[in-house]
Amino acid sequence: MKFGLRHIRHFAAVAEDLHYRKAAERMNIAQPVLTRSVQHLEKELGVVLFDRTNRSVSLTSAGKVFLQGCQVTLATMEGLVSQTLKTHSGEAGHLRIGYTDFAISGELPKILKSFRQLYPDISVEPLHGVTSSQLDLIKKDKLDFGFVTGPISHEDLETKTVQEDNYVAILYDNHPLAKRSSVLLSELANEDFVLGSPSAWQHFHDHLHRICRAAGFVPKMVQHAFNSEGIFGLVACEMGISIHTSCAENYLRKGLIFKKIRDVSDTIKTISIWRNDPAFPARKAFADFLKQYPVGATQQ
Amino acid sequence: MKFGLRHIRHFAAVAEDLHYRKAAERMNIAQPVLTRSVQHLEKELGVVLFDRTNRSVSLTSAGKVFLQGCQVTLATMEGLVSQTLKTHSGEAGHLRIGYTDFAISGELPKILKSFRQLYPDISVEPLHGVTSSQLDLIKKDKLDFGFVTGPISHEDLETKTVQEDNYVAILYDNHPLAKRSSVLLSELANEDFVLGSPSAWQHFHDHLHRICRAAGFVPKMVQHAFNSEGIFGLVACEMGISIHTSCAENYLRKGLIFKKIRDVSDTIKTISIWRNDPAFPARKAFADFLKQYPVGATQQ
DNA sequence: TGTAATTGATACGGAATTGATATCATGAAA
């Protein structure tokens, strides 16, 4: 099996035209070259590929099989080259993208949709994870981008804020404050709270305790859940109320009401974070895309 | 895109070992050859495939994509060569095989099963057709082998008898003769007959009329069907009786009874027939197989 | 710190491959 793509190209040309001279002309080479290439193939394979009876050329059974394979191989090679070039330029590739509840219910879907329109040959693999686990994965190079709850600053890693949400109170619809158009944080001081589990929701807890402390109370947590869905479910059961971000409006669970909190101007930022490694063109493409992406804000 | 399989093989070897010298040793060539092959590829593609930082070699993103494609291409090529060789030797290929009702309910399944065990890389495509249409297809080279009702003799075409069946009477189970262990053909002289339609079953009709004439009567056909299933269905409805071959025993339809016909020693031969064209190795393999295959006889 | 070992890159000469031109052999067409 000692032949190259050149022999294959020559054979395929002859096999397609069933005419040496025409094929040679089409390939801009001299005819004897094709004769030799085909002879070489036949000798290497130990198989006659053409029947040259009379003055017509026709493929043998084995020749037909070989031709088909050659055409596939040649087409595959072309595709491979183009795919390799695209990968080099960052036009193609694969990205593993982590996301939090906040990110996926906020800007991330829009970001990914918009990015994929720009780079249809880059596949994305979204992976759910809380902030800390995403950061771990990025450090271990198991994740290309994280969409996490800020603030974060980390040497070696680049960041870009992509989403900024206000705090909102989540009430069930027959709660005493449900009729109000907005609430004050201090009005919630004596409420029972349903919140995310402290370990997973560490960042959000930190923020929440800070703003509550500023309002003069410590939230009383009566129940915790592992994700936003769980929190909303428990609030809907009237186990307590919760505080979430304005991106929660995209959930719109029946029986729940979202209230703007008038006296809290702090925001929760969702930031994208990635390792700035120029060796991954697709990463660079997404990083560049993120840098110019405006900060989304779900203001109520 | 001016590179050969050689470059690809070299690149893949280096990429797999991530070590030029080891790869060179494994391929039994000198190390500089690999350096040059990879450089050539990189130059042709305009893409850096390896990061040669420090004294370690690692693939770039584009290199990984290219490697994967190269491995696929190389494996495909190997498979293609082996498939081509097999096609040449007759070990692989495709056969379009026609069959009649008699053949498919008789020896053909056994023949094909046995042949496929010998030649697992030859695919067979069974096509139902009556004798005359199979012969047409073979002449037009649209069919590789026919399994038809004999006798047939045709110049240009080779034949081999593969099956020999006795005539049997097909009765419904409350027919007056149903209790008998065997019948005489002459006893059926006044019966109503359900037979295959004369155009499609021409060969069988010819045989049947000949033996009936010898027994001194002309069968009275009251109904005809287009295939054996249809005939058996009509007999089961007691529209009449029929005469079929002993291979019918494989149908075993409820309510039907098969009776040996004592005074008829003629047989119906099913023969395989094909164009003796040495240009199709798979045909030759099957032809050789058939020639040594014993004649099957479903004697009751 | 200095010496040896390892690794990929480079230079060069001979061998093999490739391609173009001219020509041949054969069968078909005029």
Add this chain to the structure above:
DNA sequence: TTTCATGATATCAATTCCGTATCAATTACA
């Protein structure tokens, strides 16, 4: 018969390819 078309062959020049020897850079180790 002559003429034409087609694929095969011979030959020479250009290119490509491989192996040997060697280099430069880095690491390992004493």
